[in-house]
Amino acid sequence: MSVVFLKCPEVVELVTEARDDELGSWMRLRYKAHLIHCRSCRRYVAQIDDVIAGAAELAIEPPASSDDCDAILAAVRRSRSVTPG
Amino acid sequence: MPPAGAPASVHLGLEVADESGDGASDELTHERALVARASAGDDAACRELVEQHHPAMRRFARAAVDSDDAASELVQETWLAAFESMARFEGRSRLRTWLFGILTNRLRKRLSRGGREQLCDFAAEVAREERAVDPDRFTAMGMWRKPPEPLVCRVSPEDAAARRQLREHLAAAIATLPQAQRMVLVLRDVEQCDAAEVSELLGVSQGNQRVLLHRARARLRTALEGQATKGGER
Numbered sequence: 001m002s003v004v005f006l007k008c009p010e011v012v013e014l015v016t017e018a019r020d021d022e023l024g025s026w027m028r029l030r031y032k033a034h035l036i037h038c039r040s041c042r043r044y045v046a047q048i049d050d051v052i053a054g055a056a057e058l059a060i061e062p063p064a065s066s067d068d069c070d071a072i073l074a075a076v077r078r079s080r081s082v083t084p085g
Numbered sequence: 086m087p088p089a090g091a092p093a094s095v096h097l098g099l100e101v102a103d104e105s106g107d108g109a110s111d112e113l114t115h116e117r118a119l120v121a122r123a124s125a126g127d128d129a130a131c132r133e134l135v136e137q138h139h140p141a142m143r144r145f146a147r148a149a150v151d152s153d154d155a156a157s158e159l160v161q162e163t164w165l166a167a168f169e170s171m172a173r174f175e176g177r178s179r180l181r182t183w184l185f186g187i188l189t190n191r192l193r194k195r196l197s198r199g200g201r202e203q204l205c206d207f208a209a210e211v212a213r214e215e216r217a218v219d220p221d222r223f224t225a226m227g228m229w230r231k232p233p234e235p236l237v238c239r240v241s242p243e244d245a246a247a248r249r250q251l252r253e254h255l256a257a258a259i260a261t262l263p264q265a266q267r268m269v270l271v272l273r274d275v276e277q278c279d280a281a282e283v284s285e286l287l288g289v290s291q292g293n294q295r296v297l298l299h300r301a302r303a304r305l306r307t308a309l310e311g312q313a314t315k316g317g318e319r
Binding site: 007008009010012013015016017020022039040041043044047048050051052054055056057058059061062063064068069071072073075076079080 | 137160306
């Protein structure tokens with residue numbers, strides 16, 4: 001690893017630490033400097049952003065179906081009725 | 086999120102409701118009231134809790150075990166245990182995190198009966214050498230030979246069909262991730278748990294959960310890139 005300039009294979013390994021704000025200030029500066037001049041790494045980072053945004057969308061689901069709820073609640077009632085006390 | 090430099094707590098009681106009266110706090114107040122009613126045996130409250138949290142529990146269970154049947158069984162077991170002990174829920178964490186905690190405990194118990202000590206061999210998975218991008222895609226000088234190809238599709242707010250397509254591709258790609266990566270990715274990026282929660286739920290250090298998350302995201306990107314139609318830059 002060069003003292004100042006990061007190479008592309010190094011930058012792609014820092015993306016998650018950068019997003020979690022876990023890079024030290026010097027490394028963060030080098031990371032940002034690389035992205036300013038490297039279009040391919042900027043594209044890579046944008047694609048990782050797309051993956052993250054897409055994954056978040058997987059949580060947008062309708063609430064549990066009424067059948068699922070019925071099954072769970074019936075099991076809970078059964079279990080309560082056999083639990084002493 | 087705590088400000089940079091704040092001591093990082095690993096306790097799941099991080100997200101305590103404050104008294105500021107904002108939306109998140111209202112939500113937590115509502116959640117606590119629901120829990121209180123459900124603990125007292127109110128059927129409507131029990132149903133509302135199941136409706137709200139069942140899909141997330143299914144998604145997490147499916148990430149943690151190998152089949153739909155095993156996931157269903159695990160989720161049902163978790164609900165039974167949750168309703169049994171709901172009166173002891175103190176509201177120190179979000180209810181969903183508490184439910185995930187019960188789920189991982191049930192799973193640990195199950196695995197221990199089969200002689201396994203932990204949910205997954207996270208340390209071995211982390212120790213395995215894995216790069217975010219195939220080294221062959223870089224020149225000897227450390228530059229991309231060719232820029233990353235456009236992804237098969239991306240999140241675009243105005244295009245519902247493209248979003249659905251992206252969700253389908255992602256769900257398929259997530260199913261092929263190694264288990265340790267899959268569990269971390271589903272908790273962090275799908276269920277939006279923070280690093281401390283994931284670390285505590287899975288019993289893995291924050292550093293290791295980040296390594297697994299990093300690899301999982303990189304694999305998903307590669308999968309979406311690989312499926313892209315040829316040509317045409319984004």
